[in-house]
Amino acid sequence: MSGIVLAQDNFGVRGDLSAKDLARVRAVTAPTTDFSKAEKFENMQAGAATTKKVVDANVYSHFQANLSFAQQADFGVGDALFRKLWISAPSSTQASDGLGPLFNSRACQSCHVKDGRGHAPSPDEVAESMFLRLSVPPGDKDTRQSLDGIFAGEVGDPTYGTQLQNFAVGGLSAEGRMAIDYTDLPETLGDGSVLTLRNPHYSVSDLGYGAMADNVMLSPRVAPPMIGLGLVEQIPAEDILVHADPADSDSDGISGKANYTIEPVSQTVMLGRFGWKAGMATIRSQAAAAFAGDIGIATPLVNKPFGDCTSNQAACLAMPTGEQVRLGVSEAPDPVLDMVTAYSQTLGVPERRKVDDPQVLLGKQAFYQAGCASCHVPKFVTSRDADSAHKFQLIWPYSDFLLHDMGEGLADHRPEGLADGYEWRTPPLWGIGLSETVAGQEQFLHDGRARSLSEAILWHGGEGQVARDNFAKLSASTRDDLIAFLESL
Numbered sequence: 001m002s003g004i005v006l007a008q009d010n011f012g013v014r015g016d017l018s019a020k021d022l023a024r025v026r027a028v029t030a031p032t033t034d035f036s037k038a039e040k041f042e043n044m045q046a047g048a049a050t051t052k053k054v055v056d057a058n059v060y061s062h063f064q065a066n067l068s069f070a071q072q073a074d075f076g077v078g079d080a081l082f083r084k085l086w087i088s089a090p091s092s093t094q095a096s097d098g099l100g101p102l103f104n105s106r107a108c109q110s111c112h113v114k115d116g117r118g119h120a121p122s123p124d125e126v127a128e129s130m131f132l133r134l135s136v137p138p139g140d141k142d143t144r145q146s147l148d149g150i151f152a153g154e155v156g157d158p159t160y161g162t163q164l165q166n167f168a169v170g171g172l173s174a175e176g177r178m179a180i181d182y183t184d185l186p187e188t189l190g191d192g193s194v195l196t197l198r199n200p201h202y203s204v205s206d207l208g209y210g211a212m213a214d215n216v217m218l219s220p221r222v223a224p225p226m227i228g229l230g231l232v233e234q235i236p237a238e239d240i241l242v243h244a245d246p247a248d249s250d251s252d253g254i255s256g257k258a259n260y261t262i263e264p265v266s267q268t269v270m271l272g273r274f275g276w277k278a279g280m281a282t283i284r285s286q287a288a289a290a291f292a293g294d295i296g297i298a299t300p301l302v303n304k305p306f307g308d309c310t311s312n313q314a315a316c317l318a319m320p321t322g323e324q325v326r327l328g329v330s331e332a333p334d335p336v337l338d339m340v341t342a343y344s345q346t347l348g349v350p351e352r353r354k355v356d357d358p359q360v361l362l363g364k365q366a367f368y369q370a371g372c373a374s375c376h377v378p379k380f381v382t383s384r385d386a387d388s389a390h391k392f393q394l395i396w397p398y399s400d401f402l403l404h405d406m407g408e409g410l411a412d413h414r415p416e417g418l419a420d421g422y423e424w425r426t427p428p429l430w431g432i433g434l435s436e437t438v439a440g441q442e443q444f445l446h447d448g449r450a451r452s453l454s455e456a457i458l459w460h461g462g463e464g465q466v467a468r469d470n471f472a473k474l475s476a477s478t479r480d481d482l483i484a485f486l487e488s489l
Contacts, residue, residue, distance in 0.1 A: 013238055014236050014238050014239065014383075016236065016383045016384040016385045017384060021384070025381045028379070028381065028394055029239075029379040029380060029381060029394075031368070031373060031378065032368075032378075035361050035362070035364055035365035035368075036361065037356065037361070038355035038356045038361070041394055042352060042355045042396065043351055043352040043353075043355045044351065044352075044394075045349055045350075045351070045352050045395065045396040045397075045430050045489070046064070046228055046231055046348060046349035046393065046395050046396075046430070047231075047382075047393030047394050047395055048064075048065065048066040048393060049064035049065060049066050049228075049230075049231060049348055049349065049389065049390070049393060049395075050064075050065060050348065050349055050350070050351050051063075051064065051065050051348035051349065051350055051351065052065065052350075052351050053350070055350065055353075055434065055437060056437065057114055057437060057438055057440075058114060058438075059350050059434055059437060059438060060114055060115040060116050060225060060226065060227050060347065060350070060431065060434070060438050061079075061114055061115045061347070062347070062348050062350075063075040063346050063347065063348055064230075064346050064347070064348040064389055065348060066388075066389055067346060067389055068388070068389075071342075071346060071389060074339060074342050074343075074346075075342065075343055075346050077339045077343075078339040078340050078341075078342050078343025078344070078346075079343055081108075081336055081339050081340050081343070082107070082108045082109055082112075082340055082343050082344075083107055083108070083109040084096065084107055084108075085106045085107050086098060086099040086106050086107065086295055086297055086322075087099055087106075088100060088101070088169035088170060089319075089320045089321055089322040090320050090322075091322075094322070094324050094327065095324075095327060096322075097322040097331075098296070098297050098298065098305065098321055098322020098323070098331030098332070099169060099295065099296055099297070099322070100165075100167070100168060100169040100172070100295075100296040100307060100319070101168060101169045101172050101296060101306060101307065101309060101316045101319040102165035102167070102168050102169075102172070102174065102175060102296060102307055102308060102309060102313075102316055103165055103167050103168070103169075103294065103295050103296040103307065104127075104128065104131045104163065104165055104166060104167060104293075104294045104295070105128050105129070105167075105294050105295060106295065107295070108290065108294075108295075108340065110128055110129065111128065111129045111223035111290075111294060112129070112223045112224075112225070112226050113129055113223075113438075113439060114438050114439070115225065115226040115227065115347055115438075116225050116226075116435065116438040116439050117129075117222055117223060117224055117225050117435060117439065117443065117444075117448075118130050118222035118223035118224075118448065119222060119439065119441065119443045119448050120180060120200075120220075120222065120443060120447060120448035120449070121178070121180070126166055126167070126177065127166060127177075127178050129222060129223045130178070130220060130221065130222045130223070130447070130448060131163055131164060131166070131178070131220075131221060131294070132163070132164040132178050132202065132204065132218050132219065132220055132221075133154075133162060133163055133218070133219040133220075133221055133414070133416075134156060134157045134160055134161065134162055134163060134164055134212070134216055134217070134218060134219075135154035135155055135156055135157070135162060135216070135217050135219075135414060135416075136155050136156070136157055136158070136213050136215050136216055136217065137155070137215060137217075138151075138155050139155070142155060143155055143156075145262055146262075147262050147267070147268075147269055148269050150260045150261065150262060150269045150417070150418075151417065152261045152262040152417070154415075154416060156308075156310065157212050157213050157216045157310075158213055158310065158312055159209050159210060159211075159212065159213075159310055159312040159313065160175050160176075160209065160212055160216075160310065161308040161309070161310045162293065162308060163293050163294075163308050164176055164178060164204060164218075165296075165307070165308060166178065168208075168316075169319060171319075172315055172316060172319060173208035173209070173315075174206075174208055175207070175208050175209060176204045176205060176206050176207040176208055177204065177205050177206045178202065178203075178204060178220070179202070179203045179204065179205045180200050180201070180202055180220075181200070181201045181203075182198040182199065182200055182201075182449075183198070183199045183201070184196050184197075184198065184199070185197040185198070185199045187458050187472070189472045189473075189479075190472055190473035190474065190475075191475060191476055193476065195454060195455065195458060197449075197450075197455055197458060197459065198449055198451070198455075199409075199449070200220070200447060200449050202218050202220055203218075204218070209312065209313055210312075217412075217413060217414040217421075218412070218414070219412040219414040219416075220412070220446065220447040221276055221446055221447070222443065222446065222447060222448045224275075224276070224427065225431060225435075226344060226347050227347050227348065227349045227350070227430070227431050228347070228348075228349040228395070228397060228428065228430055228431070229274070229283050229344050229345060229347065230283065230344070230345030230346055230347075230389065230390050231349075231382055231390055231393060231395050231397070232273060232274070232397060232401065232428070233273070233274075233282065233283055233345065233390070234382040234383045234386040234390040234391075235273075235380045235382055235383070235395075235401070236382075236383050237270075237271045239380055239381075240258070240271065240273065240400065240401050240402065241258060241271070243256050243377060243400040243402060244256045244257060244258050244402055252374070253463060253465075253466055254371075254374045254375060254404070254463050255404065255405070255463060256375065256400055256402035256403070256404060256463075257402060257403040257404075257418065257419075257423065258271055258272070258278075258402060258403070258418070259271075259272035259277060259278035259279060259403055259416075259417045259418045259419050259425070260272055260417065260418060261279055261280060261281050261417055263281045263282060263285060264285050264288075264301055264302075265282075265284070265285075265301070270282070272417060272425075273401045273425075274286045275425070276424060276425060276427075276446045277403065277416040277417065277419040277423065277424060277425055278401060278402070278403060278417075278419065278425040279416050279417050279419070283341055283344050283345050284301065284337065284341045285301065286344075287299075287337060287340050287341050287344060288301035288302040288337060289302055291332055291337070291340075292304045292307055292308070293307065293308055295307070296308070297322075297331045297332050298321070298323070298330040298331045298332065299330050299331075299332045299333075299334075299336070299337045300329050300330050300333065300334050300337065301337060303329070303330050305321035305322070305323055305330070305331055306319070306321065345389075345390075346389060349395075349430050349431055350431055350434060352396075352488055352489060353433070353488050354484075354488045355488065357484070357488070359480075359481050359484045360481075360484050360485050360488045361485075362478070362481040362485075363478075363480075363481035363482040363483065363484045363485030363486070363488075364485045366474065366478050366479075366481055366482040366485070367482055367485055367486070369470070370467050370470035370471050370474070370482070371466055371467035371470060372467050372471075373398075374467070375399075375400055375402075375404055375426045375463070375464065375467075376398040376399055376400070376426060376429055377398065377399060377400040377426075378396055378398055379394060379395070379396055380394075380395055380397065381393065381394050381395070382395060395430075396430060396489075397428040397429070397430050398428055398429035398430060398489065399425075399426045399427060399428040399429065400426050401425060401426065402425065402426060403418070403419050403423040403424065403425055404423060404424065404425075404426060404462065404463045404464065405420075405422045405423050405462035405463050406422060406423070406424050406459075406460060406461055406462045406463065406464055407422065407460070407461020407462035407463075407464070407465060408422070408461060408462075409459055409461045410422075410424065410445065410446070410459055410460075410461065410462075412446075422462060424446060429486065429489050430489055431489065432444075432453070432486060432487075432489050433486060433487035433488055433489050444456040445459060453483050453486050453487070454479070454483060457471050458471070458472065
């Protein structure tokens with residue numbers, strides 16, 4: 001299959017490294033067996049890119065510590081564009097119009113609040129940092145792009161497209177409203193204590209354009225944190241693929257499967273590493289898809305001035321767009337997409353806290369012994385061929401960036417690329433201990449159902465079931481240690 005790099009041995013083969021450097025990388029990224037003290041450079045979880053700013057609500061929003069002055073200036077422009085509120089066309093502010101006509105948010109920052117994760121809406125709130133993905137099973141008219149047996153994207157609902165848009169510009173009806181009903185799900189832990197999970201059930205109300213397809217599939221998604229994305233982009237594919245074991249050949253119960261997609265610029269098949277199901281290969285393509293799908297803004301990469309409007313939404317397609325020929329191709333020409341991409345690539349990761357704390361070290365040991373590090377792989381070294389801000393850095397994202405079957409409890413029963421309805425990409429854990437500091441609340445997993453790290457762990461099933469059960473069997477003090485470790489990240 002052209003465009004796909006396959007792992008060659010247990011360590012992978014990296015064309016960017018000499019034999020000497022490869023040996024160094026193998027040694028430094030090997031799992032630790034010494035939990036008596038912190039590992040060397042463990043506090044610098046993004047290498048030289050790690051930020052050491054004051055820990056407050058803006059701790060996710062700082063640029064990497066190793067940027068040049070020119071890169072810092074670009075970061076500032078990108079930051080402004082990331083926060084920019086788009087408005088509907090026509091407008092006298094022609095560089096800012098083109099919103100929608102249907103949309104989920106008016107700005108990137110509105111979904112990724114303070115560059116952090118989104119949240120599920122309260123009963124009286126219209127969702128803005130969470131939305132429903134929509135699709136139907138591919139049929140005779142499969143509209144997906146394909147290359148070398150890989151299919152990119154999904155087949156949207158014939159009327160509502162690939163995403164439920166709960167806002168619209170003036171004079172147009174929104175598509176509908178996501179409704180969530182929670183039921184309590186008590187879980188008894190090994191020591192007899194009970195933790196109540198909330199089990200969500202999703203539906204759509206107030207449909208503005210008629211019924212959805214009978215076979216429509218819904219998948220809730222909260223916006224993920226933005227930190228460290230540029231470093232993740234520079235992890236060599238070989239070092240991700242060495243952790244893949246789709247047939248579980250070692251019989252450890254953990255498979256791990258790569259997702260692949262078609263990269264829109266090069267038109268080649270590439271490893272997916274971004275998004276809840278690893279459906280995007282690059283930050284630029286992820287940003288362009290979000291502009292079109294979330295805000296309804298066309299970019300040169302995804303030039304859809306009507307956003308996710310479908311041919312069955314004539315009123316939407318009759319609305320004006322924000323295209324201005326004198327400003328460049330599309331509503332957000334290349335300079336806009338370039339700067340937002342650069343911003344997204346250079347957001348720093350906060351420094352670890354309490355790496356030498358005895359409780360944190362005990363919690364780290366419990367994390368490893370429970371089996372969590374099988375999927376939440378602690379360390380990687382980025383490519384020597386990367387740009388100066390991301391080059392050859394030891395980073396600690398705690399993810400293998402692969403797909404794993406997470407069981408019925410977390411299943412959305414909706415495929416995406418090679419991911420089936422039970423599989424999710426392992427989310428990075430770096431910065432997770434600062435989620436409440438940034439957002440004022442804790443909501444984890446792809447739909448924000450987990451209100452604490454303990455709840456998030458207890459939702460693990462499928463390949464995560466053994467680690468979940470090991471956590472549940474721990475004494476209360478050891479569980480506290482493990483959570484303290486996660487909170488230090």
